[in-house]
Structures are given as C-alpha cells and as structure tokens.
Amino acid sequence: MVSAGASASDPVAGPVVGIVGAGAMGQGIAQVAAQGGLRVLLQDARAGAAAAGREAVAARLARLVEKGRINAAAESAALARIEAVAGIAELAPAGLVIEAVVEDLEVKRAVFREIEAAVAPDCLIASNTSSIPVRSIARDCAHRGRVAGMHFFNPVPLMRLVELVRTVWTSEETLARLAALGRRMGRTPVVVQDSPGFLVNLGGRAFTTEALRIAQERVATPAEIDAIMRDCWGFRMGPFELLDLTGMDVNYPVTRIVWEGFGHDPRLATTPAHRAMAEAGLLGRKTGEGWYSYAGGRAADPPSPDWQGEAAPARRAALAGEAPALAALCRAAGLAVGADDGACPILAAPFGADATAVAVESGADHRRLVCLDLAGPNAGAPAARITLMTAPGADPAIRGAVAAALVAAGRKVTAITDSPGFVGQRICAMVANLGCAMAETGIATPEDIDTAMTLGLNYPQGPLALAETMGRERCLEVLDRLQAVTGEDRYRASPWLRRRAALGLPVQTPA
Incomplete structure (x- = not known):
C-alpha cells in the first residue's frame, strides 16, 4: 500500500x-x-x-x-x-x-x-x-x-x-x-x-419527526419548539432549524426511505406538512424559505418563542402535589405558596402527564391549573426558559399571571397547549426510545450508538445516555402516556427500554 x-x-x-x-x-x-x-x-x-x-x-x-x-x-x-x-x-x-x-x-x-x-x-x-x-x-x-x-x-x-x-x-x-x-x-x-439509514440517518429521525408531529397538533409553533430544545435541553439547533439547514429536498426523502425500509414503522413516520414543504420547493436556507425565512444565510425576522402579555404577576399559588423543585421556583419568583383559596393559580410540574391528566388525577381545577416543565437539564439555571402548559378550557388570565411572575423573575417563558410530556420530554423520550430500538436490533453497540449520535448530529448526549439522564422509568412513562392518549403504535416503548426499566438496569446493559 x-x-x-x-x-x-x-x-x-x-x-x-x-x-x-x-x-x-x-x-x-x-x-x-x-x-x-x-x-x-x-x-x-x-x-x-x-x-x-x-x-x-x-x-x-x-x-x-x-x-x-x-x-x-x-x-x-x-x-x-x-x-x-x-x-x-x-x-x-x-x-x-x-x-x-x-x-x-x-x-x-x-x-x-x-x-x-x-x-x-x-x-x-x-x-x-x-x-x-x-x-x-x-x-x-x-x-x-x-x-x-x-x-x-x-x-x-x-x-x-x-x-x-x-x-x-x-x-x-x-x-x-x-x-x-x-x-x-x-x-x-x-x-x-x-440497514436503512445505517445508524445516524435512522437515529436522527425521532428528533425531527416528533417535532413535526407536535407542530401538526398545534401544541407549539416551530419557533417555540426550537427554543425549548435549545434552551431547556441543550441541543445546539432546534429540529426546525436543522430541517432548514439540511433542506427538505434532503431530509424528506431520507425520512421516507428509512420509513419504507422499516416496513412503514409509525415510530419513523413524518407528517403531511413535511412532504408539502418539499414538494412546494420550500427547502430551507438554500431557497430562502422553509420553516423560517432567510436573508443572507440568516433567519430574517423569526417569530418570537417568548410569552408576551400585559398580565399582572401572580403573588400566590397553590401546588398540586409535592414538588420541592417547583416550590423552590415559586420562592425565587416571589410567589407565596399556600392552600388553594379557590381563585389562585394551581401549579404542577408533571413528568409524562398532560395538564388534563394532572387535573383529573389530582382533583385540581383545570381552569386554574398551570403545568411547568422542570425536567430539562437546564431547567435549574436562574435564567433558563420555562415551558407552561394548560388544559383545554383554562383561564388565560391565570396562565398570564403565572407567566408574568416568571418573566419578572428573569425567566423566558414559552406557553404551549396540552401535551403528554410537554415538548422537550416528548421529543427526548422518542429520541431515547429509538436509540434503544437500535440497540435491541443490533444495528450497533449501545456505546457506538451514543458516540455516533453525538458526533454525527451534535446532540448533547447520545440517545441511551439521554434515557439515563431523563430516568429510564420516566422516559417509559412519557411514552406510555402518549400511547394511551393518542392510541398510536408510534409511541410503543422498545422492549429493550421496558425490560431495563423494570429491572432497574442502565439502558446500556447488553442483551
């Protein structure tokens, strides 16, 4: 040689x-x-x-x-x-x-x-x-x-x-x-x-396709989803920014090839909007129009992901259940925590559940219930973004008062509609679950799966490491709640994840 x-x-x-x-x-x-x-x-x-x-x-x-x-x-x-x-x-x-x-x-x-x-x-x-x-x-x-x-x-x-x-x-x-x-x-x-998509092109499907589903359900806008994944979960780019960077002429065909290659597995399916963008030539940065508009290679006047309103900050709140981290956040935001007086906001910090389920399971008034996502690795930072979620029929004035209190305390706030696992928990659970499915089918070793996804896609963690960071039981809870609410096989948990959660074993544990 x-x-x-x-x-x-x-x-x-x-x-x-x-x-x-x-x-x-x-x-x-x-x-x-x-x-x-x-x-x-x-x-x-x-x-x-x-x-x-x-x-x-x-x-x-x-x-x-x-x-x-x-x-x-x-x-x-x-x-x-x-x-x-x-x-x-x-x-x-x-x-x-x-x-x-x-x-x-x-x-x-x-x-x-x-x-x-x-x-x-x-x-x-x-x-x-x-x-x-x-x-x-x-x-x-x-x-x-x-x-x-x-x-x-x-x-x-x-x-x-x-x-x-x-x-x-x-x-x-x-x-x-x-x-x-x-x-x-x-x-x-x-x-x-x-196998179809090998490792990175297969493993990368969950991040973008679940974001597309969340937008399709009108839980949050592309700009809101991107901000949550960057600010709360540490991703360098949000999923819609990534779609625009690679281009719909690239990522839509790859997504379709992988989906078809795995027998139309619903866990890998994309949305009609993804196809429509590709067919309309709204490819992203390369055409100047995608999920965002671009000028000179930069997003031009992108929509704000931040809550904006004129509400007066709330001064007191009740908590739905024991939540030390939520109580600490309330103290930092100047919210006095006490018994429900029938008029104050009721706060909760669920993992996996949507606001509707929290209201039903706790007996809290769904009109005054505001759920906060404190699960992301950046959630504890003093200036981190907070995602607020409310149930159908919620009082917008209550939500606005809670948002205003958090903004006054230096937090950025994104308000979304009801969704099991908010936005970040949901996307990360799908990323982790797909990583577990790849380990289960032997596409690569758990170590190589995590290495490839961090180097190939610049993820802050590989999918199996992410499952451990979230907590394997909590990751499973998000998936099970999503499957129960939607009735879709898309959210079926990998047996690899389910067995290791049941046994209390790290998800990297080999078969």
Missing part, C-alpha cells in the same frame, strides 16, 4: 487511497485523507472534475492556513499527496478505494465492477452511500468480504464520525483495516449493520 519509489521523507509517502467521485463528499474525503498522511488518487468520470476537485481542496487548505488552523508546510504536504487521475484503472496502486458517486444503485454497481477489475485482490472497496444498502452494491462483487460502507458526513473536514457499514459478507479484517484508516483520517469509526 506504499507508492513505488516513495521514501520515508517523501511528503507523498504513505498508504494509497483511491476516491471515485470528486464532488463535495469526494473532495472532503480526499482532504482528510491527505491531512492524515495518506496518498490520494482522485478520479471522476466527468472531464476535468478530478482536477477541479483537487483545486477546491487546495482552496480550503489555504483558508485553513489563513485562519491559523494549519501551517504552510502542512498545507503543501497535504496538497502534494493528492493526485487527480483520469480513469479508474489508474487506481491500481490503492489499498483502499472509496466510491462517492451519485446515489444510484446501478451506477454504483458499475463503478464497483470497474474498481474490482483495476485493483489488487486485497484492496478494500468501500461505498460512501448514505441510503443504499451496501449489500445491494456488493452483490455482484467477486471478493465481497473486502467490501463495506464507509459513510462520511458532510462537511467531511468538520464532522469527525465515519460509519463502517458491515454487510453479511464483510470480514472482520476488512472492518479492522477500515477502522485504522478512518482513524488515520482523523475520524472516529463506529461499526454499523447494513
């Missing part, structure tokens, strides 16, 4: 990686491979595309020098390792060839046939596909044990994850060699079974 005639001091010395496809993904893979000390042969069927791809990498390396990320010597050495070649036959010296062409099965099969004819029998062959089963691509290969998926994430230089997709034929030696080469490229490899 070392180029002939290269010496130990030669900047192009090192294992040889061939890349077929010089588009955005191929360029990114070439860059991280070259920066990792690997010699790169970059090929594309389009005349001049490989050379143009090399120049694009050169421009990005130059910008890294300008920003002080690398020095000029590292820039020159990395660029010297990349060579544009005309045909696949010129990839013969490679010890690994990565295919990064269009997402078309027949095109990929044709490319793989050409690669196999050009390289040595021990050369690894990998596809960067994000949606096509790798076993379908490898079906006609003569040496299928050396074939796997090597799924990088865009933009490759910034995303530190690579999914190594194991087919029914992939050998352990192949996975070990790919993992070593992935680490040379500065990526963290995780081994994933060959």
Whole structure:
C-alpha cells in the first residue's frame, strides 16, 4: 500500500487511497485523507472534475492556513499527496478505494465492477452511500468480504464520525483495516449493520419527526419548539432549524426511505406538512424559505418563542402535589405558596402527564391549573426558559399571571397547549426510545450508538445516555402516556427500554 519509489521523507509517502467521485463528499474525503498522511488518487468520470476537485481542496487548505488552523508546510504536504487521475484503472496502486458517486444503485454497481477489475485482490472497496444498502452494491462483487460502507458526513473536514457499514459478507479484517484508516483520517469509526439509514440517518429521525408531529397538533409553533430544545435541553439547533439547514429536498426523502425500509414503522413516520414543504420547493436556507425565512444565510425576522402579555404577576399559588423543585421556583419568583383559596393559580410540574391528566388525577381545577416543565437539564439555571402548559378550557388570565411572575423573575417563558410530556420530554423520550430500538436490533453497540449520535448530529448526549439522564422509568412513562392518549403504535416503548426499566438496569446493559 506504499507508492513505488516513495521514501520515508517523501511528503507523498504513505498508504494509497483511491476516491471515485470528486464532488463535495469526494473532495472532503480526499482532504482528510491527505491531512492524515495518506496518498490520494482522485478520479471522476466527468472531464476535468478530478482536477477541479483537487483545486477546491487546495482552496480550503489555504483558508485553513489563513485562519491559523494549519501551517504552510502542512498545507503543501497535504496538497502534494493528492493526485487527480483520469480513469479508474489508474487506481491500481490503492489499498483502499472509496466510491462517492451519485446515489444510484446501478451506477454504483458499475463503478464497483470497474474498481474490482483495476485493483489488487486485497484492496478494500468501500461505498460512501448514505441510503443504499451496501449489500445491494456488493452483490455482484467477486471478493465481497473486502467490501463495506464507509459513510462520511458532510462537511467531511468538520464532522469527525465515519460509519463502517458491515454487510453479511464483510470480514472482520476488512472492518479492522477500515477502522485504522478512518482513524488515520482523523475520524472516529463506529461499526454499523447494513440497514436503512445505517445508524445516524435512522437515529436522527425521532428528533425531527416528533417535532413535526407536535407542530401538526398545534401544541407549539416551530419557533417555540426550537427554543425549548435549545434552551431547556441543550441541543445546539432546534429540529426546525436543522430541517432548514439540511433542506427538505434532503431530509424528506431520507425520512421516507428509512420509513419504507422499516416496513412503514409509525415510530419513523413524518407528517403531511413535511412532504408539502418539499414538494412546494420550500427547502430551507438554500431557497430562502422553509420553516423560517432567510436573508443572507440568516433567519430574517423569526417569530418570537417568548410569552408576551400585559398580565399582572401572580403573588400566590397553590401546588398540586409535592414538588420541592417547583416550590423552590415559586420562592425565587416571589410567589407565596399556600392552600388553594379557590381563585389562585394551581401549579404542577408533571413528568409524562398532560395538564388534563394532572387535573383529573389530582382533583385540581383545570381552569386554574398551570403545568411547568422542570425536567430539562437546564431547567435549574436562574435564567433558563420555562415551558407552561394548560388544559383545554383554562383561564388565560391565570396562565398570564403565572407567566408574568416568571418573566419578572428573569425567566423566558414559552406557553404551549396540552401535551403528554410537554415538548422537550416528548421529543427526548422518542429520541431515547429509538436509540434503544437500535440497540435491541443490533444495528450497533449501545456505546457506538451514543458516540455516533453525538458526533454525527451534535446532540448533547447520545440517545441511551439521554434515557439515563431523563430516568429510564420516566422516559417509559412519557411514552406510555402518549400511547394511551393518542392510541398510536408510534409511541410503543422498545422492549429493550421496558425490560431495563423494570429491572432497574442502565439502558446500556447488553442483551
């Protein structure tokens, strides 16, 4: 795997990686491979595309020098390792060839046939596909044990994850060699079974599709949902911001592929609005219109997620049940807590239940009941956002008085309609449940699931770690309440989660 005639001091010395496809993904893979000390042969069927791809990498390396990320010597050495070649036959010296062409099965099969004819029998062959089963691509290969998926994430230089997709034929030696080469490229490899969406594109469905369902039910607006997930639960972006960033032309088809690939599992289903946005060309940032409007790449005059009103702050409240954290919040907001006088707000801080259930189970007057979500990891911060939820028929003046008291105490407030698990509990329970389902079906190990979701999607925690943070029993309570209220199989809890909650075991406990 070392180029002939290269010496130990030669900047192009090192294992040889061939890349077929010089588009955005191929360029990114070439860059991280070259920066990792690997010699790169970059090929594309389009005349001049490989050379143009090399120049694009050169421009990005130059910008890294300008920003002080690398020095000029590292820039020159990395660029010297990349060579544009005309045909696949010129990839013969490679010890690994990565295919990064269009997402078309027949095109990929044709490319793989050409690669196999050009390289040595021990050369690894990998596809960067994000949606096509790798076993379908490898079906006609003569040496299928050396074939796997090597799924990088865009933009490759910034995303530190690579999914190594194991087919029914992939050998352990192949996975070990790919993992070593992935680490040379500065990526963290995780081994994933060959299934629709692999790991990240499957696991990422819950965050966005549940947000879409919440908006469809008019529980909260996209801006409110995004603010809750950022401010209360620590996500870098809200689900609608993420949808606009990736684009409906990307995330809607991927969601559909994954949903269909898993037999129309309702846990993976999206909403009619998602499809409508894609078909209307409201794709997000790339078109200037999506869930938000954009100008110059930034959201233009986005709607406020904050409660706004003229109500006088409440001065006293009663509590529905024992709630030390809620009592402490009341003291901080200047709300005196006492017995229900028949006119004051009644406050509760449920986990899993909606306001209707709290009113029925506690006997509280639903017209004066205001539920507060104190479950998020940021909920205890002095300036954190608080989500308020009320039942149908609630007195808006009571809700306004409670909101005004919290705002006066320095809190941001978002007011939503009735929903089991508010917004944040509900989305996080679905994320955690899908992670447990992936562990149950052996798509990856619990550790790799959490690693992939944090590196691949920038989640504050992986889904199994999130289940532990929420509390596995509480996570289960949210799902069971949602299923009971909606009657939908969408909210069925994974047996993996249910069994570990019943036994008091961490959800990372292996089968």
